[in-house]
Amino acid sequence: MRIAFFVNSIEGEATYYTTTSLALAALSRGHEVCYVTPGDFVLRPDDSLLIRATTLNGSKPKKPETLLSSLKEASVTTMDIREVQVLFLRNDPSEDADRRSWAVYAGTNFGRLAAARGVIVVNDPDGLALAQNKLYFQGFPEVVRPTTMISRSIEEIRSFIEDHPDGVILKPLQGSGGKNVFKIQSKDEANLNQIFEAASGAGYLIAQTYLPDAVGGDIRLFVMNGRPLERDGIHAAFRRVPAKGDVRSNLHASGTAEPATVTPEILAIADKLRPKLIEDGMFLVGLDIVGDRILEANVFTPGGLPEIEAAHGIDFGEDIIAALEEKVRLQQLYQGALHNRTLATL
Template sequence: MNICFIMYPWEEIDAEHDTSLALIKECVKRGHGVAMCTPANLTIRNSVTCAYCTVIGRMDKTPSSLKAFYKKAQLREEMLPLAGFDVIFFRANPPLDPIMLNFLDSVKDDVFIMNSLQGMREANNKLYTAAFGDAHSNIIPATHVSKSKKHLLKQIKESTADKMILKPLNGFGGSGVILIERSAMSNINSLLDFYINSSDGTSNYVILQDYIEGADQGDVRILLLNGEPVGAMKRVPGSDDHRSNVSAGGSIQKHSLSKEEKALCKQIGPKLVNDGLYFVGIDVIGGKLVEVNVMSPGGITYINKVYKPKVKIEEKVIDFVESKVQDKLQAFDRRMRLRKTVEEA
C-alpha cells in the first residue's frame, strides 16, 4: 500500500511519544510506502489534486525504538497526486481547515480516508459530544455553548454547582481549559471577554460545562477502532494543574475499563462507525463523555508503554486500514468482472 499522512510538520514530532510517528513506523515496517504533508501543502496542478510531500525512504530493517526510527529516516521532497495513494490518514491538529477538506473531496471516492471527510466535518469540535446526549441519556455532563456573554453569565448564575469548566470550542491538548468556582467569581466577566473576543474583532464560541466530581483525580483516554475500544489509560493531573492532559504535565497510569465505560463505548460506537469515524479518542470522567477527538487522537505510545509488552495498538490500526483497502480492491475487481460479463453478453 501507499499511505499519505496529512499532519503537522516532521520537525514538530515528539520522537519518543508521538502517535503519528508510531503509525508511520508500523507502515514502514510492513513495507508500505509512506509520505507526509501538511494541510498547507495541498495544491491543484493541471486539475489534479496533489501535495508537496515528504516521502520516507524504505528501510531494510526498521529500528525498534521510535527515537531511532525518527533519527534514521531518510526523507525526500516530491509533489504527488493524492488519488495515487491507497490511504490518506488524517492526523492534523485542530482546528479543522474547511478548505483542506474541499481539496480532499476530489479524491474521496478513489482513496480510503481515515477518518471520513463528512464525519470530520460533523465531529471536529467539542459540539459533537452533544449528539450523544438527550432526555433519556446521562452520558454527558450538562453543557452550554455560546458566544453570548450575557447567556453564559445567566447559566453560571442559575447553576447549582459549586464548580464549572470553561474552555474554548476549538482548543486541544488541554489548552485554555480552566476551572471556575462560585466562591471566586470576581474575574468571570474579564475571563469571558478574553475567551469570546478576538483581537481581529470576531467572536469565539465558549463551552461551559458542569464540573464532574472526581475530575481532580484525572480522566480516562479511550482509543476506539471501528467502534470498539482497543486501549485506555488514566491521565492524572500534575500537582499544580487541574488538567490531566499529558501535554499539560499530567502523568499516565494503567486503566481497565469499568462497566460504565464499556457501556458508554457500546452506546456511542455505532454512531462513530456510521459517521465514518473509525479511529477516535474519547475522554471520560466518572463514566461521562467529556470530549471526542477525531482529528489526531493520541495516546498510543503511552498506552503501549504502561501495558508493555502485551499491547501494540498501532498494529491493530494498520491491520484495520489494510483490511479496508483490501475490501475496496475486491469490490472494484468484482465490479469489473460483472461489467465485462455485461459487455460480452
C-alpha cells in the first residue's frame, strides 16, 4: 500500500518525530511512503482530487537521518488521491495558526474529500475538525478531567484562582508544545496581568486546577483503535518529566523521557475515554495522564514512539502500520461500504 503522511512542512520534520518512526516502519514492511503538506492539494474542475506528493522514488532508508536526507532530495510527483490507500494526518494546526492561517484546516478539509473518494484517512477528518482546540477536552467525562474554566476575562480567572488555593495552570485554548503555560499560585500574584496578556494573545484561556502529582511529570499513553497500545504486556507509554523549576513536561519544553509504569488506574482512565475516541474516529491518540486525571488528549500529532523504543526496545510503529494494513483489508472486503470514521477505529 501507499501511505501519505500529511505534515506541516517537509523541512520542519525531525529525526526524533514519531512521524519519522512511522514512515520507517511502513518502509520496512514493504510499503510506499510519500509526504504531503497543506499546499499540496489540487481539486480540478472534473472533481478529481490530486496531491503533489514528495516521494522517495523507490529508496528504502532504514535510519531517521537517511530518511530526512532522502526527503530533501526527493521529487514531487502529482498523483490522483486514489493512488494512495491511507492518508495519515500528522500536522499540528497550532503551528500554522499565526503565520499561515489558511493552512490550519487544510488537512481536515481535504481529508474529507479524500475519504469521500475511498482513501482511508486517519484520524478521521470530521473527528479532528471537532478537536481544533482544547475545547474538545471538555467532551470527556468530568470524573477524569481537572476542574476547568475557559474565559478571556481576567476577573473570572482571578475568581477561579481564588477558589483553588493549591494553584492553577493557565494556558491558551489554542496551542501546543507547552507554549505560554503558567502556574499561578494566587490571584494576587504580582505579574498576573503580564501572564494573562502573554497567554491570551492567541484568544481564549484555559484555567485548570493544579494537580500536585504533576511535579513528577505526566505519563503519555498511546491509544490505538480506542484501546491502550501494547505488545507482550508492554504498553506504549513513557513518563515526561519537567525540567527543574518548570511546570511543563513537554519534551519540546526541556522535559525528559523516562520509562513509565502503566497501572490499572491508568488503564481505567483510558477505558472511560474509549467511547468518545471511537465515536470520533480517533485511530491514534496520546493521552497525558497525572494521577487519576487526564491533562490532554493529543489527537493530531502524538509523539514519543522513539522514546518508548529507546526505553523498551519495541518499535510500536510496526504495530500501528500493521493496524493500517488491516483497515485496508477490511475496506477491500466490504467494497467501500464502511464509513471512514468506522474504519478509523476498527
